[in-house]
Every structure is written in C-alpha cells, then in structure tokens.
Amino acid sequence: MDASTTVALNDGVETPRLGLGVFQVGPDEAAAAVRTALQAGYRMVDTASVYGNEKGVGRGIAESGVAREDVVVVTKVWNDDQGYDATLRAFDASAAALGLDYVDQYLIHWPRPRLGLYPQTWRALCRLRDEGRVRSIGVSNFEPEHIERLIAETGVAPAVNQVELHPGLHQGRIRAFHADHGIVTQAWSPLGRGQGFLSHRAVAAVAEAHGRTPAQVVLRWHLQLGVVPLPKSVTPERIRGNLDVFGFELDAAEMDLLTDIGDGYRVGPDPSLLFDVS
Numbered sequence: 001m002d003a004s005t006t007v008a009l010n011d012g013v014e015t016p017r018l019g020l021g022v023f024q025v026g027p028d029e030a031a032a033a034v035r036t037a038l039q040a041g042y043r044m045v046d047t048a049s050v051y052g053n054e055k056g057v058g059r060g061i062a063e064s065g066v067a068r069e070d071v072v073v074v075t076k077v078w079n080d081d082q083g084y085d086a087t088l089r090a091f092d093a094s095a096a097a098l099g100l101d102y103v104d105q106y107l108i109h110w111p112r113p114r115l116g117l118y119p120q121t122w123r124a125l126c127r128l129r130d131e132g133r134v135r136s137i138g139v140s141n142f143e144p145e146h147i148e149r150l151i152a153e154t155g156v157a158p159a160v161n162q163v164e165l166h167p168g169l170h171q172g173r174i175r176a177f178h179a180d181h182g183i184v185t186q187a188w189s190p191l192g193r194g195q196g197f198l199s200h201r202a203v204a205a206v207a208e209a210h211g212r213t214p215a216q217v218v219l220r221w222h223l224q225l226g227v228v229p230l231p232k233s234v235t236p237e238r239i240r241g242n243l244d245v246f247g248f249e250l251d252a253a254e255m256d257l258l259t260d261i262g263d264g265y266r267v268g269p270d271p272s273l274l275f276d277v278s
C-alpha cells in the first residue's frame with residue numbers, strides 16, 4: 001500500500017485515502033472495474049452484500065495480480081441480516097462470495113433503530129474482529145446517537161462511518177462527532193452520483209484553474225476535508241482519473257467556493273427521516 005495515501009484508523013490499521021465504489025454495478029462489470037482500478041493503483045474497494053456483486057469483486061481482485069494483503073476490501077451486512085446470529089451467517093456468505101478468508105472492513109449498512117438490533121449486530125462484528133475474520137469494524141448511515149449507543153453498550157467505537165457526503169451535503173455535525181471519537185469518515189456518492197454539481201460553475205471554474213476535471217477537484221475537496229471518498233465508475237479513463245488527485249492542492253478560497261455550493265441536498269435516503277433516532 002502507498003503510505004502517502006493512507007490514514008490510520010482508531011484500531012491502528014492503515015486505510016487508503018480513496019477507494020472504488022461499485023453500487024449498482026453487475027458482477028461482471030464489477031470484476032472489470034475492480035481489475036482496472038487495482039491495476040491503476042487503487043487499494044480499496046467498497047461493496048455490500050445487497051449490491052449482489054461480491055463474487056465479481058472477488059474475481060476482479062484475483063485477476064488484478066495485486067496481492068490480497070495489499071487490498072482493503074469493504075463490505076456490509078444488509079438490514080435483513082441484522083441481529084447476532086444472522087450477522088455471523090451473513091458474514092460467512094459475503095466472505096464465500098468474495099472468495100476471501102478475511103475482510104478488511106465489515107460495516108453495518110444502516111442502523112434501522114426501529115428493529116432495535118444494531119447493538120447485537122455490532123457484538124457480532126466485534127466477535128468477527130476478535131476471531132481475525134475482519135480486520136476493522138465500522139458502520140454506515142449512523143447518526144451520532146446510534147454510535148453513542150454502541151459505545152455505551154459495548155465500549156467499542158467504530159473505526160469508520162460511511163455516509164452520504166459531497167459539496168451539496170457536508171455532514172458537519174457527523175464529521176465533528178467523528179473527530180471527537182477518532183472515527184474516519186467515508187463519503188458515499190462523493191460525486192453526488194455524477195449529477196448536478198459536477199457541472200456547477202464553481203466546480204468548473206476551480207477545475208479550469210487547475211487544468212483538472214470537475215470530478216478531480218471535487219475529490220480533492222473531500223481529501224482536504226480529511227474525508228475518504230469512494231467514487232464509483234465503470235469507465236476506465238474515469239477510474240484512472242479519479243485516483244489522480246494527490247498531486248495538486250486547492251487553496252482556502254477554492255475550498256470555500258466548493259463548500260458554498262450548498263448543504264442539505266441529498267441523492268440518497270435521509271437516515272434521520274427514514275428511521276427514528278433512538
């Protein structure tokens with residue numbers, strides 16, 4: 001792994017500063033995208049059992065020629081599999097589909113507080129980590145209140161929380177909470193799903209000033225906020241371009257231009273509206 005592009009998690013494990021997402025990508029296309037990404041220098045891939053492409057991701061890793069230990073594989077337990085025993089079974093199924101005997105980061109995909117199962121799900125993740133089948137454990141779409149409950153009941157803080165985050169949705173409250181607890185913020189839909197603000201005039205102006213693409217300056221904004229973005233692409237030149245974001249810097253005024261695009265614009269479900277926070 002390239003040390004200049006890694007960050008230490010609160011459990012001591014190093015994680016890359018950017019990874020490839022594969023939501024809404026079929027298994028064969030996922031295999032090709034993962035192979036292309038790893039050969040281009042990516043060292044992290046984000047999937048989930050609900051994406052239905054873990055088998056393809058595993059194939060892409062195997063075909064890439066990159067050593068297994070140099071790749072950080074992230075997958076997630078889906079809502080229907082919450083609870084202690086169901087989560088252990090779901091992990092076995094994910095590991096088998098990926099063709100891996102361990103997973104680097106295993107996350108709870110959504111808290112689903114009405115089900116009341118996420119603390120038990122978390123205990124199962126702690127067990128998987130203790131057994132060495134998972135290197136780091138984390139959550140996704142968790143509000144600070146959900147994480148506080150995990151810490152109160154188990155004493156174990158997540159290493160990461162993966163949330164929707166882009167220049168249209170800054171997640172200031174969640175990022176401040178993460179900073180207090182040493183939790184790394186992973187950004188899903190870091191490009192706003194490729195819509196809208198990639199063509200915003202502020203993004204275009206900053207991109208032009210640097211001779212970069214709109215996606216590259218948006219990804220740079222994430223990195224300079226200390227966030228780990230997980231851009232998805234199945235297009236080889238975009239996959240390669242989205243990684244080429246470590247050789248330039250936005251100044252404070254340019255960061256502000258991107259931040260000023262707005263806040264509160266979501267491309268995915270709002271966890272705090274979908275599920276009661278308890």
Ligand SMILES: NC(=O)C1=CN([C@@H]2O[C@H](COP(=O)(O)OP(=O)(O)OC[C@H]3O[C@@H](n4cnc5c(N)ncnc54)[C@H](OP(=O)(O)O)[C@@H]3O)[C@@H](O)[C@H]2O)C=CC1
Pocket residue numbers: 020021022023024046047109140141162163187188189190191192193194195198213215216230231232233234235238239241242268
């Ligand atoms: N934990 C969770 O609940 C969630 C997690 N995620 C994770 O986050 C990842 C990223 O989020 P996602 O919703 O996929 O959206 P992204 O913000 O990554 O946007 C992906 C879209 O942007 C396009 N794109 C990628 N690179 C460029 C570029 N350089 N220029 C122009 N367009 C580009 C892609 O097109 P193309 O592929 O055709 O090149 C695709 O249409 C997911 O794949 C998944 O791994 C996502 C949603 C929820």
Ligand SMILES: O=C[C@H](O)[C@@H](O)[C@@H](O)[C@H](O)C(=O)O
Pocket residue numbers: 023048050109268269
């Ligand atoms: O990771 C992907 C996302 O969480 C996705 O699975 C959900 O947003 C789903 O479409 C939903 O509506 O709940």
